[in-house]
Amino acid sequence: EAGVTQFPSHSVIEKGQTVTLRCDPISGHDNLYWYRRVMGKEIKFLLHFVKESKQDESGMPNNRFLAERTGGTYSTLKVQPAELEDSGVYFCASSPLAGVYNEQFFGPGTRLTVL
Amino acid sequence: AQSVTQLGSHVSVSEGALVLLRCNYSSSVPPYLFWYVQYPNQGLQLLLKYTTGATLVKGINGFEAEFKKSETSFHLTKPSAHMSDAAEYFCAVSEWTSGTYKYIFGTGTRLKVLA
Numbered sequence: 001e002a003g004v005t006q007f008p009s010h011s012v013i014e015k016g017q018t019v020t021l022r023c024d025p026i027s028g029h030d031n032l033y034w035y036r037r038v039m040g041k042e043i044k045f046l047l048h049f050v051k052e053s054k055q056d057e058s059g060m061p062n063n064r065f066l067a068e069r070t071g072g073t074y075s076t077l078k079v080q081p082a083e084l085e086d087s088g089v090y091f092c093a094s095s096p097l098a099g100v101y102n103e104q105f106f107g108p109g110t111r112l113t114v115l
Numbered sequence: 116a117q118s119v120t121q122l123g124s125h126v127s128v129s130e131g132a133l134v135l136l137r138c139n140y141s142s143s144v145p146p147y148l149f150w151y152v153q154y155p156n157q158g159l160q161l162l163l164k165y166t167t168g169a170t171l172v173k174g175i176n177g178f179e180a181e182f183k184k185s186e187t188s189f190h191l192t193k194p195s196a197h198m199s200d201a202a203e204y205f206c207a208v209s210e211w212t213s214g215t216y217k218y219i220f221g222t223g224t225r226l227k228v229l230a
Contacts, residue, residue, distance in 0.1 A: 004158060033217070042119075043205065043220040056215040091159070098216055101147045101166040101209060106158035 002026065004107035006092050012113045018080040021110045025074070025094030032075050033095075033104060034067060038088040046090075049075060050098065061086075082114045117142045117210045121221035129229045134178075134193040136224045138206030141187065147209040148189045149218070150180055154202045162204075165189060176200070201228045 005024045013019050025032050034046040046065070047057040051072035060067070064083070069075040079086050089111050093104040122137040140146050147166050151159040163174025170182040180191045189206060203225045207218040 035218075035220075040124075040222070042222045043207075043218070045217040045219075048215045048217065056213045056217070058213040059217075093159075101164060102216075103149075103161050103164070104218065106151070106153075106160070108156060108158045 004092055004094050004105050006090075006107040006110050008110060009108065010111045010113075012115065013082055014115055015084055016081045018078065019082055019112060021077045021079075021090050021112070023075045023077070023092030023094075023107060025092070026105055029094035029096050029105070030072065031095045031098045031104075032069060033093040034075070034077055035091040035093065036088050037091065037109075038085075043091060046077075048098070055098075079112075082112075084114050087112055087114045116212070117146065117208050117219050119206050119208055119219055119221035121204075121206050121224050123224055124222060125225050125227065127227040127229055128196045130198055131195050134191070134196045134200065134226065136191040136204050136206075136226065138180075138189045138191065138221060139187050140189060140206075140208050142208060146189075148180075148182060149207045149209065150174065150178070150189075150191050151205045151207060152202045153205065159205060162191070196226075196228045198228050198230065201226055 007022045032049040037043040045059040048055045049069045066078045089109040091109045093106045095104045118141045120139045149164045150162040153159045163172045165182045173179045206221040
């Protein structure tokens with residue numbers, strides 16, 4: 001069974017440009033999460049999809065970030081326009097269930113560098 | 116809101132020595148605690164989790180952790196380190212806010228194993 005995949009693995013862009021990150025969850029997993037880790041700090045929750053619906057987007061930093069999950073399969077996270085403080089590693093995770101002790105399966109992350 | 120503290124961003128041990136990675140949590144409700152590991156170029160992988168019941172939890176690769184409510188701790192241990200244990204380890208607590216369960220992570224501990 002394929003794990004969670006993320007594309008690209010690395011992205012380097014200039015401040016003010018747009019970047020789109022993609023996440024393909026494990027097949028059949030209705031729950032999809034985005035997290036972000038700024039260098040040296042903790043991994044922080046951004047948002048949670050259940051199928052194609054946003055269940056919780058309380059962690060999204062501001063309106064420059066837009067997440068979508070068309071058809072309840074893969075998800076994209078767009079940053080427009082990118083700022084220096086958006087640099088970090090963006091992780092995607094998926095799970096079949098969304099209970100308090102249900103494991104989330106993580107992808108390897110996308111390292112975003114904004115210059 | 117819950118929080119997780121991992122003492123020591125970097126820990127070095129000799130091969131064959133005891134591994135001890137510290138995690139303390141802050142929670143007003145019974146916590147659900149997790150340890151994840153990230154090997155280079157891979158996603159986070161679940162090592163073990165505590166939900167209820169037995170306070171000593173055994174995980175994969177010989178790791179275990181003990182939940183101590185009185186000390187609000189969930190330290191990760193392994194009796195004998197292997198070179199393959201070199202990785203970054205994350206402690207997390209599952210929290211219900213804004214209509215969903217999400218992980219609250221510590222800042223991570225990078226384990227180095229010396230030959």
